[in-house]
Amino acid sequence: MAKRKSSKKQSQGVIYLIVLACLALICREPIARALQDKLPVIKERITQKATPAITGSPLLPAPLKNVPEQILHRKGYTTSYNREHKIPNWVAWELTPEKLIERESRTDKFLPDPDLPESQAVTTDDYKRSGMDRGHMCPAGDNRWHWKAMQESFYMTNICPQNHNLNRGDWKELEDACRLWTKKEGKLYIVCGPILYRQKHRTIGRKHKVTVPEAFFKVILSTRNGHPKAIGFIFKNLSGNHPLKNYVNSVDEVERITGIDFFPALPDDVEKKVEAMQDLNLWSFR
Known part of the structure; x- marks a missing residue:
């Protein structure tokens, strides 16, 4: 078995x-x-x-040194407000094709900023009989996508004393160009604001003494398809009628003049490359 x-x-x-x-x-x-x-x-x-990645928003400039600033976050923009001069140091926003859809009408109601004490908040009375326009930094035309964004674009912390001809002319032409570029690029990061040269500044307003800037800057960044590019502009706060190319500067030059570090969130090699650019042909409307 x-x-x-x-x-x-x-x-x-x-x-x-x-x-x-x-x-x-x-x-x-x-x-x-x-x-x-x-x-x-x-x-x-x-x-x-691996290639350097752009993570997060490269929108906001670096914190300022030895300059008063109060950061105020709004629906359509962020501003660094200077209580000493009663104007913004800079105003920054992202512009997309979705934000170009006009859902709201222009309000034209300028308001003192509710986040400032009443004794410090600039009003439209400070501009009366000054001969200066209440010039938007972040344009009302970029904020018609939401009622709150439109309302806040008229806060006086987004406003600077601006030459009438500049405000309605060459400055507006750049605002219009940015909207056309947005439709092409998909998204723009924009920062603009006043330039105060080392000199005695003119002021307006009996109550608040609002500083009148000698010039204005605007810097623009696109990161479309992983091919970032940037350009800068400087406008004297004077009457003029010139083609856009007359105002072109590199972002590096705008940084040198203003002392502001733009787009610090970009990888160092990308930041160095794009901030040296000043070719308006890269921003053609075709």
């Missing part, structure tokens, strides 16, 4: 070996093919060189 059991176990073992051999033959080719498909992917991931 022992011999029969042993013989039976041996025959079962032979059957198991035959089954395993058949399975190995059947599965060998799919397994090999799967491994072959995986290997190039693994190799590519190891050898592929």
